[in-house]
Amino acid sequence: MNQSETLRERFSGLNTQTLRDMWAAEARTEWAENILREELLERGVSKEELDDIATRREEIAKNAPPSARDTLWKFGFVGRMAALAAAVVAYVLFKLLFGSRAGTYAMTVVFAIYTVILVRRVSSQLQVNVSGRATFAMIWQCVEAVVISLAFIVFAATLPSYA
Numbered sequence: 001m002n003q004s005e006t007l008r009e010r011f012s013g014l015n016t017q018t019l020r021d022m023w024a025a026e027a028r029t030e031w032a033e034n035i036l037r038e039e040l041l042e043r044g045v046s047k048e049e050l051d052d053i054a055t056r057r058e059e060i061a062k063n064a065p066p067s068a069r070d071t072l073w074k075f076g077f078v079g080r081m082a083a084l085a086a087a088v089v090a091y092v093l094f095k096l097l098f099g100s101r102a103g104t105y106a107m108t109v110v111f112a113i114y115t116v117i118l119v120r121r122v123s124s125q126l127q128v129n130v131s132g133r134a135t136f137a138m139i140w141q142c143v144e145a146v147v148i149s150l151a152f153i154v155f156a157a158t159l160p161s162y163a
Contacts, residue, residue, distance in 0.1 A: 075117070101159055104155060
């Protein structure tokens, strides 16, 4: 069975609303787009409706809810690693240029900015229906980021005045 037949079989097993959502939101190769279009036309969806949705895909994508996977992985895990790396780089650069106090402040600011970005993303993500495990993981990531930020703030605040 080739790719086209496999895709036709997969589409035939999905309900029409799911196929409409796929038509509106997902990017596909041209051959897959044609197969999906044919399936929707066979199910009675008008050609005009499909064309209208196709022209508004970018607008639809902008209004789509954020992806829980992106929030957990890109913002939560990868974002944390990038923020920690950026905090270390900021610390080293500012320490070399202005001293360890400035380096500590720079590190704190960089990670605090990441924390604000993560908390805002998670709060917008939680406005959408998310599974219980994903919600727990997102809140856990926020708590960890806040704790790390607070640790940096306490560390910066308790530096000796000669540092």
